[in-house]
Amino acid sequence: xxxxxxxxxxxxxxxxxxxxxxxxxxxxxxxxxxxxxxxxxxxxxxxxxxxxxxxxxxxxxxxxxxxxxxxxxxxxxxxxxxxxxxxxxxxxxxxxxxxxxxxxxxxxxxxxxxxxxxxxxxxxxxxxxxxxxxxx
Numbered sequence: 001x002x003x004x005x006x007x008x009x010x011x012x013x014x015x016x017x018x019x020x021x022x023x024x025x026x027x028x029x030x031x032x033x034x035x036x037x038x039x040x041x042x043x044x045x046x047x048x049x050x051x052x053x054x055x056x057x058x059x060x061x062x063x064x065x066x067x068x069x070x071x072x073x074x075x076x077x078x079x080x081x082x083x084x085x086x087x088x089x090x091x092x093x094x095x096x097x098x099x100x101x102x103x104x105x106x107x108x109x110x111x112x113x114x115x116x117x118x119x120x121x122x123x124x125x126x127x128x129x130x131x132x133x134x135x136x
Contacts, residue, residue, distance in 0.1 A: 024083040026093055029121040033110055034077040041077070043104065048072055048079055050100045051093075057086055094120060 028047075033039045051070050053062050064070075067086040072079055081093060094112050097120065101107040112120045 024087075025118065026081045026083075026090055027119045028079045028081075028093065028097060028112070029115070029119060030077040030079070032121065032123055033106075038109070039106070044072060044077055044079065046104070047097070047100050050103075051079070051081065051096055054096055054099075055081075055088075055092075057088075090114075090118060090120070097122075 030039065030044055030047075034044075048070050052064065055061070055064065055068060055070075057064055057067055067084055069082040069084075070079060071082070094114075097112050098107065101110055101112075109124060110122050111125055113123050115121045
């Protein structure tokens with residue numbers, strides 16, 4: 001019989017301090033697919049609505065109750081998720097983004113890549129077409 005080890009969130013964890021202060025912000029950047037006109041602004045808005053409907057806060061789906069704000073800045077094709085007094089992992093946003101891309105049938109072309117500690121960027125898969133043999 002194996003026991004699961006419970007992970008504890010320490011009070012000195014930087015995410016806890018930033019979440020309590022309302023400064024924990026995650027970003028999902030759509031700039032690369034948007035620059036190539038693969039997607040339009042409607043897809044980004046649908047992603048925002050998808051996140052609002054599917055993010056769980058305190059075990060309840062879709063009830064953000066002012067603790068999580070999901071915004072789209074006017075000047076950039078990205079989604080900002082601001083957390084205050086609630087803590088969830090950046091990995092959870094990647095999971096929801098992958099599910100959204102699958103529903104939009106974009107999962108075969110686009111992937112979410114961690115750019116830094118709190119940001120994801122949506123990029124294309126690197127596809128090798130095998131054209132190296134034609135050069136010889």
